[in-house]
Amino acid sequence: MKHLVIALAFLVLTPAISKDAPFTIKGIVKDKQTGQTIPFAHILVGEIINVTNIDGEFIVSSADFDKEGVKLKVSYMGYETYSTPLSNLDNYHTVFLEPSVTQLEDVEVLFGPSIMDAVFERFHLNYEMERQHMVGYYQESMSDWEKTYYVAEGIMDIYAPSNLDKNAYPLVNPLRTRKKVFEKIDAIDEVLGGNASDMAQSSIWRDQSFLSPKNRKNYEYFYAGATSIGGHDVLIVDFEPSNKKGNTKGKLYIDEESYALLKIQYDPIIDDFSFWESVTWTEEYEQQDGIFKLVSVLFKGTSTNHQYDYHALLVINESKVIDELPTDIAMMDAYDSFFEMAQEDFTDSFWTGFNFMKLDNNVARLLNADASRY
CATH class of the missing domain: 2.50.20 (outer membrane lipoprotein receptor (LolB), chain A)
Structure with missing residues (x-):
């Protein structure tokens, strides 16, 4: 070392280890045009941040989520930011990021x-x-x-x-x-x-x-x-x-x-x-x-x-x-x-x-x- x-x-x-069962969000992030997974994309839910692994998969867990008032946001360099309310998510959510155009x-x-x-x-x-x-x-x-x-x-x-x-x-x-x-x-x-x-x-x-x-x-x-x-x-x-x-x-x-x-x-x-x-x-x-x-x-x-x-x-x-x-x-x-x-x-x-x-x-x-x- x-x-x-x-x-x-x-x-x-x-994070306090809540006695309540945490609300967990799981999914995968992909390029919308190629279908390729995107590693190390930023995942933001409320005040919690995580990143996707090398396979483009992510997991975020918290007992404090207000499912009706918080959004899942996903961003990565060279792509448009993705955003959707937590209430729209299924058990395993696939996020497709759209490549952005720089002008x-x-x-x-x-x-x-x-x-x-x-x-x-x-x-x-x-x-x-x-x-x-x-x-x-x-x-x-x-x-x-x-x-x-x-x-x-x-x-x-x-x-x-x-x-x-x-x-x-x-x-x-x-x-x-x-x-x-x-x-x-x-x-x-x-x-x-x-x-x-x-x-x-x-x-x-x-x-x-x-x-x-x-x-x-x-x-x-x-x-x-x-x-x-x-x-x-x-x-x-x-x-x-x-x-x-x-x-x-x-x-x-x-x-x-x-x-x-x-x-x-x-x-x-x-x-x-x-x-x-x-x-x-x-x-x-x-x-x-x-x-x-x-x-x-x-x-x-x-x-x-x-x-x-x-x-x-x-x-x-x-x-x-x-x-x-x-x-x-x-x-x-x-x-x-x-x-x-x-x-x-x-x-x-x-x-x-x-x-x-x-x-x-x-x-x-x-x-x-x-x-x-x-």
């Missing part, structure tokens, strides 16, 4: 440096700066070209300090965890542990990030086109180092109206790491009540011998502003393992009272095959 923390340097409200008319903003000037000027307007209490679903796995070595998941109670406090990291309390090791390898002990604390702090506010005031001057920005989301134009800006102090390259997706970052995709430039050959980070944001909040963080890493691929995902399902960080809850630091007490129960009922991501079909088949051996 320490290697993942180093890689990052380059750069949730605990960007304001040619005066089509210069990378000027776009980024507007982005940086609006940081303190677009993003939350106060202390946050979040609940998030976390998943990590390791595989090679032919098999998966392990899958680990958890529901994480996260307390994030003010984004103005650049020297403090989010505190994490694992509420429920499970894991399955299919085949033991030495690298598992080194990596398996959990990285939700690091992932909950976005690149927008991280002091060592390429977006921080002291580092952003080390990069060049190039306008790279446009896309859309929900009928809103989205500018695409590529960036790369302009000098030896720059250590990251990637792509930024920026709302043309607010100049908020909706998606950040970047690759730290690795020269001398002992474990990672390459890493890729993807952060996505969603607007709620005028503030753009971190929704998901995806990490992909390939080992130096190209033998192992490591994936980690954090989805922040709920968040709210709090006055103070708790002092009476046992929290884990960045090097503690989330999964020392993890269970091996891989039924959906294990997550009762929490929101989670449905396991993808390949992992589900692997779990079923493993169980059949006993």
Whole structure:
């Protein structure tokens, strides 16, 4: 795990477990024209956020839904936003997203440096700066070209300090965890542990990030086109180092109206790491009540011998502003393992009272095959 923390340097409200049976929404998201499923689409129901899995499937559960007054909203870059009342949903709802057409008319903003000037000027307007209490679903796995070595998941109670406090990291309390090791390898002990604390702090506010005031001057920005989301134009800006102090390259997706970052995709430039050959980070944001909040963080890493691929995902399902960080809850630091007490129960009922991501079909088949051996 320490290697993942180093890689990052380059750069949730605990839901009450209701005694009432939760109202659960299940479904799948597809492209209306091609019928292909859409992974990592944003699912919004009231104040709860989730994303689709690699197979395009989603599940959202809560005992607090007002079925008559709340809508299911689904969005993804390059598509029109889908919205329908919960009362219209069946047991398993298929959402078809319509590809959107981008018509960007304001040619005066089509210069990378000027776009980024507007982005940086609006940081303190677009993003939350106060202390946050979040609940998030976390998943990590390791595989090679032919098999998966392990899958680990958890529901994480996260307390994030003010984004103005650049020297403090989010505190994490694992509420429920499970894991399955299919085949033991030495690298598992080194990596398996959990990285939700690091992932909950976005690149927008991280002091060592390429977006921080002291580092952003080390990069060049190039306008790279446009896309859309929900009928809103989205500018695409590529960036790369302009000098030896720059250590990251990637792509930024920026709302043309607010100049908020909706998606950040970047690759730290690795020269001398002992474990990672390459890493890729993807952060996505969603607007709620005028503030753009971190929704998901995806990490992909390939080992130096190209033998192992490591994936980690954090989805922040709920968040709210709090006055103070708790002092009476046992929290884990960045090097503690989330999964020392993890269970091996891989039924959906294990997550009762929490929101989670449905396991993808390949992992589900692997779990079923493993169980059949006993």
